[in-house]
Amino acid sequence: MAGTKKLTIQDLAKIREKTKSLMTIRESEGRARITVHMGTCGIAAGARDIMDALLGEISKANIQDVIVTTSGCAGLCNAEPMMTIEIKNQPPVKYGYLTPAKLQKIFVQHILGGQMVADLVLAVGSETMY
Amino acid sequence: MKQYRAHLLVCAGTGCVSCGSFKIKEALEQEILKRNLQDEVQVVATGCNGFCERGPIVMVQPDGIFYQLLKVEDVPHLVEEHLLKGRPVKKLMYVPPAEKQPVPKMKDIEFFKHQRLIVLRNRGRIDPEKIEEYIAFDGYEAMAKALTGMTPQEIIDEILFSGLRGRGGAGFPTGKKWAACAKEKATPKYLICNGDEGDPGAFMDRSVLEADPHAVLEGMVIGAKAIGASKGFIYIRHEYPLALKRMEIAIAQAQENGLLGQDILGSGFDFDLEIVQGAGAFVSGEESALIASVEGRIAMPRQRPPYPAQKGLWGKPTVINNVETWATVPNIIRRGADWFQGLGTETSKGTKIFALVGKIANTGLVEVPMGITLREIVYGIGGGIPDKRDFKAVQIGGPSGGCLPAKLLDLPVDYESLTAAGAMMGSGGMIVMDDKTCMVDVAKYFLNFLQDESCGKCVSCREGTQRMYEIVKAITEGKGKESDLAMLEELAKITKDASMCGLGQTAGNPVLTTLRYFRHEYEAHILDKRCPAGVCKNLIRYVVLAEKCTGCQSCKKACPNDCIKGTLKDIHLIDQSKCIKCGACKEACKFEAIEEQREEAIQII
Amino acid sequence: MITFRMNGLEVKAEEGWTLLDTAKFYGLEIPTLCFHEGLTPHGGCRLCVVEIGEGLRSKLVSSCTYPAEEGLVVRTDSARVWASRRMMIELMLAMAPGSKVLQDMASQFNVTQVRFALRNTECVLCGLCTRICAEQMDASAIGFQQRGLKRKISTPFDARSETCRLCGACMYICPACQLRCQGPNAETAICNGCLTMEPTCLEHYDDLQCWMYDAGRCGTCVQEKKS
Numbered sequence: 001m002a003g004t005k006k007l008t009i010q011d012l013a014k015i016r017e018k019t020k021s022l023m024t025i026r027e028s029e030g031r032a033r034i035t036v037h038m039g040t041c042g043i044a045a046g047a048r049d050i051m052d053a054l055l056g057e058i059s060k061a062n063i064q065d066v067i068v069t070t071s072g073c074a075g076l077c078n079a080e081p082m083m084t085i086e087i088k089n090q091p092p093v094k095y096g097y098l099t100p101a102k103l104q105k106i107f108v109q110h111i112l113g114g115q116m117v118a119d120l121v122l123a124v125g126s127e128t129m130y
Numbered sequence: 131m132k133q134y135r136a137h138l139l140v141c142a143g144t145g146c147v148s149c150g151s152f153k154i155k156e157a158l159e160q161e162i163l164k165r166n167l168q169d170e171v172q173v174v175a176t177g178c179n180g181f182c183e184r185g186p187i188v189m190v191q192p193d194g195i196f197y198q199l200l201k202v203e204d205v206p207h208l209v210e211e212h213l214l215k216g217r218p219v220k221k222l223m224y225v226p227p228a229e230k231q232p233v234p235k236m237k238d239i240e241f242f243k244h245q246r247l248i249v250l251r252n253r254g255r256i257d258p259e260k261i262e263e264y265i266a267f268d269g270y271e272a273m274a275k276a277l278t279g280m281t282p283q284e285i286i287d288e289i290l291f292s293g294l295r296g297r298g299g300a301g302f303p304t305g306k307k308w309a310a311c312a313k314e315k316a317t318p319k320y321l322i323c324n325g326d327e328g329d330p331g332a333f334m335d336r337s338v339l340e341a342d343p344h345a346v347l348e349g350m351v352i353g354a355k356a357i358g359a360s361k362g363f364i365y366i367r368h369e370y371p372l373a374l375k376r377m378e379i380a381i382a383q384a385q386e387n388g389l390l391g392q393d394i395l396g397s398g399f400d401f402d403l404e405i406v407q408g409a410g411a412f413v414s415g416e417e418s419a420l421i422a423s424v425e426g427r428i429a430m431p432r433q434r435p436p437y438p439a440q441k442g443l444w445g446k447p448t449v450i451n452n453v454e455t456w457a458t459v460p461n462i463i464r465r466g467a468d469w470f471q472g473l474g475t476e477t478s479k480g481t482k483i484f485a486l487v488g489k490i491a492n493t494g495l496v497e498v499p500m501g502i503t504l505r506e507i508v509y510g511i512g513g514g515i516p517d518k519r520d521f522k523a524v525q526i527g528g529p530s531g532g533c534l535p536a537k538l539l540d541l542p543v544d545y546e547s548l549t550a551a552g553a554m555m556g557s558g559g560m561i562v563m564d565d566k567t568c569m570v571d572v573a574k575y576f577l578n579f580l581q582d583e584s585c586g587k588c589v590s591c592r593e594g595t596q597r598m599y600e601i602v603k604a605i606t607e608g609k610g611k612e613s614d615l616a617m618l619e620e621l622a623k624i625t626k627d628a629s630m631c632g633l634g635q636t637a638g639n640p641v642l643t644t645l646r647y648f649r650h651e652y653e654a655h656i657l658d659k660r661c662p663a664g665v666c667k668n669l670i671r672y673v674v675l676a677e678k679c680t681g682c683q684s685c686k687k688a689c690p691n692d693c694i695k696g697t698l699k700d701i702h703l704i705d706q707s708k709c710i711k712c713g714a715c716k717e718a719c720k721f722e723a724i725e726e727q728r729e730e731a732i733q734i735i
Numbered sequence: 736m737i738t739f740r741m742n743g744l745e746v747k748a749e750e751g752w753t754l755l756d757t758a759k760f761y762g763l764e765i766p767t768l769c770f771h772e773g774l775t776p777h778g779g780c781r782l783c784v785v786e787i788g789e790g791l792r793s794k795l796v797s798s799c800t801y802p803a804e805e806g807l808v809v810r811t812d813s814a815r816v817w818a819s820r821r822m823m824i825e826l827m828l829a830m831a832p833g834s835k836v837l838q839d840m841a842s843q844f845n846v847t848q849v850r851f852a853l854r855n856t857e858c859v860l861c862g863l864c865t866r867i868c869a870e871q872m873d874a875s876a877i878g879f880q881q882r883g884l885k886r887k888i889s890t891p892f893d894a895r896s897e898t899c900r901l902c903g904a905c906m907y908i909c910p911a912c913q914l915r916c917q918g919p920n921a922e923t924a925i926c927n928g929c930l931t932m933e934p935t936c937l938e939h940y941d942d943l944q945c946w947m948y949d950a951g952r953c954g955t956c957v958q959e960k961k962s
Contacts, residue, residue, distance in 0.1 A: 006388025006393070007395065012265060012271070015262055016269075019263060023267075026139065026191045036216075038216050069216060070214070070216030072215050433778055433800035433801060435801075581884050584882065585882050585883070586881075592860070595883075600852070617850060620818075621822070624819050627795050630778060630796075
């Protein structure tokens, strides 16, 4: 962190790397976009816990290039809590009936590993948001 | 810094601040705290976003959603809907004029779509009071490269080959200026940043200083290495308190981190900066007057040669450049002269910032590549003329510039083509005028400004501007004579010819361009005694309509100057020579028998 | 030696010479007003302008301040120069129509009309008075105030000067007010020479009671001259 000491060129590069990663979201760029659906149905079904779990996983894995956002009800209220994952250049994937445990599995396999968790997928394709 | 899932970028340039954006920021922070989102959502105050017409502005990232014209009352709804429920709020979004659907994302809005941000690349996305954020977006990388990997000659060559020309108005090749100063042997050498920005309506430099002060600092350190300067001064006009504050913070942070001062980045190079405040004169933006001002003397220009590059501040070699010029330098060093050469036209490379103001739908600050046409700026980015009015003229270059008419809308914006048309690139002020603007009145406005701001040394400038103003004022009051137009042209040409500094040398431009392109308006004022745009008050006539007048005497009683004659039941008559155009008679008349004639030729009753 | 061309002639100037210095040395006449040999050049009246450079790059500069430059091409009497000179005379005459110096110059350059409303300020703001006061008389009692429309010459804060020694150098050198300073009223008079003493103490005593050498200068018994 830039403080009260004289910086060297290496220090500059370090600050840049560290700060930049925390600010990529200001660029609307990222490797993937994860939307946690938080319409009334979602919140009632426990979407807040899913969001907390997701943010926790991201922090643990120390990745900075995914965008987390929320949206309203996706339309399939009985499947809430729901999450849509859009990896850049791939069709969006919707997951439903989520629990924090299932979220962890999806996070590791899909978000980190790039592979869909087939038995938890609700739908692939449809409207692109990214 | 923590990882947040959303950043709310609140525009905190002077324009939005004066519309209450700091209160919006406070309200956002409070609401977020209330909703317990403070670990997920960060609120950041950035510099001017550019779309000043629509302030206060908040950008939500990573969604890229653009919210405008916000009020404090909107904040709770915004936070609940967008941040909690993920539903962007349509009614707070931008709706293009004459359309119904909002455009949610900033990158899709016409105003932003056609701009090319280089100098303003950090606007609206960093907090200018945090040096880390500047560093995050490649800040100080160019300085590191220049200080450790380039010789002074290499730096000068890079700037020379890039084709960068001074952005303060004159457009002198920056590399040439630096090369001339580098050659000089006398020491110490100085750098000056000209942040005096005196053109009415111009706020490009203010925005750069408020939104990205470190860009200027970085440019100056690079320049210092190139010419061998050890000290620099940033001259900011006193009327820019926010810019002064942000620059003070930026300098302090840079000094704290060893990016200014001794042995910068361990390279062995020393350079430090100090802020000097202006004291209210337009002429102190002229380079030799500014130098006098820094020295503590009265801001009056002096004869050159010798030029500041040879004998400047305290008689030592000095490079003085405009804010925008300095802020462009790091980009050129970081990305290369070839990259810069790829933007713009043959003779005018790169981009230019314009302050688009006046009768335009999208007032704000725009950065566009040189060579873009006026039409694209006015209609594409600017959104055209509001209230369904017609475009009449665009004034470019401030009081040194000129007014260009509709037939020149396809002119490409570059130094040479604007000068050939009689105007001037200037520092970037662009005032759009509609058909309700009187061009003679515009000339009068600028002449009044110039006669006030002339330092007064040269007879040609001091007396020239005063006499031109006298004549144009008389024309707007209906007292013009036919010989006035020839006299104006003669005065304008000689004022330009015989004056010593840039102020006087361009003082004739407002008159010359309006005469060149709008001569018919002058003639209407002089020969017909009417103002086609309906602006010049003295050429408005209040006339009693004989067919409607009942002789009730209400107007006569209302007139404060006793100019209405008429007995009871007789048609009344207004004495034009005594009428002061107050309009009281028209208000008093219950029979709509008094007409206010503006554009039509007078009717004699 | 600096070699350049003036009116087609090759001229040589010493280091530090201006174009005007060079012209004078070679006997070429250039009119001046605010220039004086004993004072630093000001470059304000614009009468001494000459055209330098060639073609599209040519421009007018004041010869009293422009330094001699190697290879320069100078024309002291081009059409552009004359047009400017005539206008300067006309503009200055409109400020000080009573000035003999300006009237003589007008007849020399064939300026036969003043097409502007006369201002009668009896001052063309040439600054000779301020410069002689500062540089030769070492007093700096008067100076320029303000800029543009409001520019004028006066004492600091328009107050009665304590440094003015009434030497009259300002009046001597002024090209506009050939007559003794009229000093319209006590508050604005520059040298206070127009003020008169009316010591009331002499009505009661045999001697002036004032114990300052400059009797009456303190202002208590000084009144405006009734013309």
